Amino acid sequence: MALIVQKYGGTSVGSVERIQNVARRIAKFKSQGHDLVVVVSAMSGETNRLVALANDVSGGNPNPREMDVVLSTGEQVTIGLLAMALDAIGVPAKSYTGWQVAVKTDSAHTKARIETIDDAAMRADLKDGKVVIVAGFQGIDGVGDITTLGRGGSDTSAVALAAALKADECQIYTDVDGVYTTDPRIVPEARRLDKITFEEMLELASLGSKVLQIRSVEFAGKYRVRLRVLSSLEEDGGGGTLITFEEDEQMERVQVSGIACDKNQARINVRGVPDKPGIAFQILGAVADANIEVDMIIQNVGAEGTTDFSFTVPRGDYNNALKILNEVKEKIGAAEVSGDDTVAKVSIVGAGMRSHVGTASTMFRALAEEGINIQMISTSEIKVSVLIAEKYTELATRVLHAAFGLEKA
Ligand code: ASP
Ligand code: MG
Numbered sequence: 001m002a003l004i005v006q007k008y009g010g011t012s013v014g015s016v017e018r019i020q021n022v023a024r025r026i027a028k029f030k031s032q033g034h035d036l037v038v039v040v041s042a043m044s045g046e047t048n049r050l051v052a053l054a055n056d057v058s059g060g061n062p063n064p065r066e067m068d069v070v071l072s073t074g075e076q077v078t079i080g081l082l083a084m085a086l087d088a089i090g091v092p093a094k095s096y097t098g099w100q101v102a103v104k105t106d107s108a109h110t111k112a113r114i115e116t117i118d119d120a121a122m123r124a125d126l127k128d129g130k131v132v133i134v135a136g137f138q139g140i141d142g143v144g145d146i147t148t149l150g151r152g153g154s155d156t157s158a159v160a161l162a163a164a165l166k167a168d169e170c171q172i173y174t175d176v177d178g179v180y181t182t183d184p185r186i187v188p189e190a191r192r193l194d195k196i197t198f199e200e201m202l203e204l205a206s207l208g209s210k211v212l213q214i215r216s217v218e219f220a221g222k223y224r225v226r227l228r229v230l231s232s233l234e235e236d237g238g239g240g241t242l243i244t245f246e247e248d249e250q251m252e253r254v255q256v257s258g259i260a261c262d263k264n265q266a267r268i269n270v271r272g273v274p275d276k277p278g279i280a281f282q283i284l285g286a287v288a289d290a291n292i293e294v295d296m297i298i299q300n301v302g303a304e305g306t307t308d309f310s311f312t313v314p315r316g317d318y319n320n321a322l323k324i325l326n327e328v329k330e331k332i333g334a335a336e337v338s339g340d341d342t343v344a345k346v347s348i349v350g351a352g353m354r355s356h357v358g359t360a361s362t363m364f365r366a367l368a369e370e371g372i373n374i375q376m377i378s379t380s381e382i383k384v385s386v387l388i389a390e391k392y393t394e395l396a397t398r399v400l401h402a403a404f405g406l407e408k409a
Contacts, residue, residue: 156213259406
């Protein structure tokens with residue numbers, strides 16, 4: 001008998017039938033003797049609908065406090081419906097909004113962070129044999145205002161509850177059956193991973209793999225929550241992917257576990273920059289002041305007193321970044337600012353890179369053989385990323401998947 005936190009996403013609770021399905025699944029776990037805390041999202045499409053309403057009524061500029069009042073309603077509907085569906089099949093259950101729990105957060109409306117969770121009421125209900133159902137994505141701040149945790153935030157609610165309750169496992173049920181070597185829509189041979197290390201998952205989530213909200217992975221790492229991603233559409237969950245903290249021998253043998261691609265990229269080049277201290281700060285400081293996130297950065301070795309500087313930003317910030325850099329150009333006396341917003345980042349991730357040499361060169365050779373030009377490179381201990389022309393994204397992902405033998409178990 002274990003204490004399990006389960007989370008069901010929007011698709012899994014997207015209709016009455018699906019909510020009843022979830023209720024049956026919960027009943028099965030319950031009959032096996034487990035204690036269950038269940039976190040749910042809003043019905044699929046509901047949060048988008050609420051965002052649109054808020055934008056329409058406010059001329060595209062909703063007040064953040066009121067935005068959270070509106071956004072939090074989606075999850076309040078599903079917790080009540082799921083509790084009723086359980087009740088209808090004879091499983092005692094009780095629903096909780098975030099503030100009823102209480103999930104205490106900071107006051108950063110629409111992107112609040114969880115600070116503490118009071119587990120007393122939930123524990124009392126579990127002791128009474130009830131299934132506890134908690135609204136994901138929401139909390140309450142220090143002055144009693146409703147907050148939400150950012151899109152996809154129910155994953156983080158689930159992991160945070162699992163940490164607070166010291167649950168044996170946190171199971172995220174979603175419309176895919178686990179974490180794949182890469183996006184199966186791009187590479188049909190992509191394979192579900194039985195296990196992935198927490199670090200790899202963190203890299204993949206930050207590289208744009210949308211299986212889990214990145215903050216939930218960070219949370220799991222900090223509190224060492226045993227986390228599993230499963231399918232809500234398959235009877236047994238489809239086996240799923242376990243996110244582990246141990247790198248076993250099996251895992252050490254594979255160089256690369258997954259490939260991620262991200263088209264939300266644009267490159268900016270600043271040429272002929274006077275090569276002196278403070279230049280990187282003057283260029284990137286101005287970009288940071290505009291709240292633009294910089295990802296890959298390259299500064300060339302200077303020659304004849306000048307150097308070149310390139311970096312990437314999210315595509316939506318491209319025009320703004322160019323404008324800022326043209327102002328900076330005048331100030332620092334650079335020769336030219338240019339850029340390209342038809343680029344993409346393709347990354348290979350694997351904890352096994354630590355114990356293998358030549359991983360990056362295998363990657364570069366595979367891309368060269370297809371005539372794909374690499375514009376920028378960045379690396380970490382367990383990741384190599386390249387920036388390439390956007391039109392080669394799918395091709396690059398496919399050739400790298402094959403080059404590292406990821407189709408084979
Ligand atoms: N309903 C929220 C959203 O759509 C939270 C979640 O689903 O995790 O972003
Ligand atoms: Mg989600």
